[in-house]
Amino acid sequence: MSQRQTTTAGAPVPTNETSKTAGPRGPVLLEDYQLIEKLAHQNRERIPERTVHAKGWGLQGTFTVTNDITKYTRAKIFSEVGKKTEVLSRWSTVAGEAGAADAERDVRGFSLKFYTEEGNWDMVGNNTPVFFVRDAYKFPDFIRTQKRHPKTNLRSPEAMFDFWAGQPESVHQVTILMSDRGIPQNPTHMNGYGSHTFSMWNHEGTRYWVKFHFKTHQGHDYYTNEKAKELIGQTRESYQEDLWNMIEAGKHPKWTLKIQVMEEEQAASLDFNPFDVTKVWPHKDFPLIEVGELEMHTVPENYFQLVENAAYSPSNVVPGIGFSPDKMLQARVWSYADAHRYRLGTHYEALPANAPKAASVAHYHKDGAMRFFQNDTGNSNAYYEPNQYEDAPRPDPSVMEPPLKIDPEAYRYPQETEEVDFVQPRALYKDVLTDDERVRLHQNMAGAMAPCSDSVKERWYAVLERVHPDYAKGVREAVESAPALPVTDDTPVKAAE
Template identity: 70%
Template sequence: MANKNPRLTTSAGAPVSNNKNSLTAGRRGPVVLSDYKLFEKIAHQNRERIPERVVHAKGWGAHGTFKVTNDITKYTRAKIFSEVGKETPLLMRFSTVAGEQGAADAERDVRGFSIKFYTEEGNWDMVGNNTPVFFVRDGYKFPDFIRTQKRHPKTNLRSNTAMWDFWSLTPESLHQVTILMSDRGLPVAPMYMNGYGSHTFSFWNNQGERYWVKFHFKTMQGHRHYTNEEAKKVIGESRESYQEELFGTIERGEFPKWKFMVQIMPEADAEKTPYNPFDLTKVWPHSDYPLIEVGEIELNRNPENYFNEVENAAYSPSNVVPGIGFSPDKMLQARVFSYADAHRYRLGAHYESLPINRPKSPVAHYHKDGLMRYYTDNNNPDAYYEPNSFGGPEADPSVEEPPMKINGDIGRYEYEEEIDVYTQPRALFNLFDDAQKERLFNNIAEAMGGVPTEIIERQLAHFDKVDPAYGDGVRAALGISQTAAQ
């Protein structure tokens, strides 16, 4: 009787007669080296895993669409925004920053919020977080900060001491620390949080005019958050609560949505603002630069294969398209290099040719050879260098980005407003009601378990400078006498 299922083969296409038993020398003899099917099967299993991301290792993703609802073509020539009603396919990935691949989803942490837009002029990757700011403003500090979020080299445990030691010695982190320890530091699931480009990027239009821009993605499901106690109960039942929630919601046809909005700053304004608009630890006041609606994002399709479509998804801020550019933001400048470099290490030099990363627009370049080089160059073997006389791809001067109008000598500079790391955290703190402040105090106190007294006191001094009530509230949660502290 013929088998109705597809015939099992080796990776080279040869049919497999038996997928249960090894070849042996007799019924009780040893396995023979010529059992190539056995060794192929085991060898492939040994190589099933690739290095996990150094940060953002635990993630959840889905496919969707972006639809333009408002005309912003006066700010940017990017074709993704060329007309109201236009739709662009996308892939979104959410993640925790510190946790490994096996970490629990419902942990207090910053969440990654990344979108790959498959535009007609190439892929645009918006690689952000669920917070509008970050802990540090200079990429030089990033490796050290991340080490404090990972495991101690001796104990192999997370270290509250390392975390608060770094933060207390880096007061620019206050803004992000306050967000992280607030209600918004522990969303219930990906669809219940905002996303932000966080960095300052730039738009440029067909007239060569530049604008600075901040990207915002506002959840249309509303904000929902866990308290620490609620999250512990969730983790006790499932370490995969985000994956279950996101996948299940889309499978039921309940498609999550976000409003895509921007803040726009004229290029010359960057010289006038009292804060550095390229400082990743600061926000732009909405009263100065109000939100402008751009469109709507909807997630409407789950991946068919998680590894192929989410684990292999490679996002990098270096993926921009004509009409979208960078800024002097120090952290952004570092990420433009580091993300693509990480993917080349983790996935290989040709990671962009993997199906999930491959642009839907035409691709033509002169990158050659190396591991996993399996594609051809436009069927033109003579055009393997540039310039050439054989019809190879050429540069297009019409997409040249206009020069930035910010000049200066090269040097290792601190920002002039280095002394003011307290004003914006103070404004955020004052937005909280009494119950929100109480949860903030308790979350900080819980996260300070086991931290040496001198480090706690150093951090409390920063909270005092934000607002005396901030420092006193944390002291009360820690059980420290305010009188003794003073």
């Protein structure tokens, strides 16, 4: 038997087909409140899309600890081998709007919300271990170059490469973006990285610097530009389709969480800044340590409720996990939560996607729009703090983070580009990429910068020259010989780990 349709106030609805009118031919009566309600609600069905990472896909899953790391952290999520924690994922492109095609060349967001017993821990990262800029002062400018030109309302390669040429530390990330890694086959075929340097501390109060790596079990498969164009001509929703079909077939994607660990005192003795998000930590010096396995196994019942409303922020940490002097991270800790307050409302953390599952929530926030939950902690007199009531929420000094030891000179950021900014991109170009991958890198970059002015091209060639002369030469020749030779192989490209 079907359910009886009601108004939002719970009254039964007599019809959902015709408007109430003054006669057979109208006009419509103002008293048809249900018609007005339906139309008014439709006008308000959309919320602001994310300024960046607007197009996204998500699954629910489970994280299981497989290795003991309690020597590094007191976080209860890692307290014992075999422990399981519920997780909500969201993967996304960066530049495209909500209706953009899934298989565009772009960095991908890789965000995970762990519903731990101590509150939510959000790992808000990308599928790349580095980023374009190291100072948040330049982040709004960078994002504007990825969006639409104010006059043409078109994407502007001129703006992108002009900005990158003026921020040469971006060449590391741009090289990854323009390589085979720039178009993953779908979210399950890419790694996830915290990118920033974070910190952990143990029960003794000893702090360690850490980086988070989620290594895919599905292999690193990517599309060429040509295959991506063909795919987008067939469907703009290829990622969502792949994830749906994978889960429907019982194929649950998995990743292994690994961490790199640096002792607190080591940071001052390195020949690069370990808190610079445009740099990676060499694995030979800081080897990967296994932590656990992530398995995503469920398509959310309602996309809007659990994926669109999901609010990820680096500010969501738990005792035993903290921040670092990374300038970009420090800014994100504030700006992400503020973006959610704007997009979802004052009480966004109380929405089902964001509400903690295992921890009791007791705070002194009050009132505001959409206060749809009780928050008097069982004592209506305790609406401020400090107060005299024994049952009122109190801070817990036992979870206090150990003091952060910062030497401003040791942890300084270069105000101008230095030679160290080109060391790691050079190693990536010469030692990691194969000859064939370098050829495709040259062609991909040439295609992306083809519409740029000669002055911007020359500025970018100068950046590539500082990485390696062959890099600049290869891209220049690819630009001058455009159109580039087509890649005829329709199979996804296998990239190195």
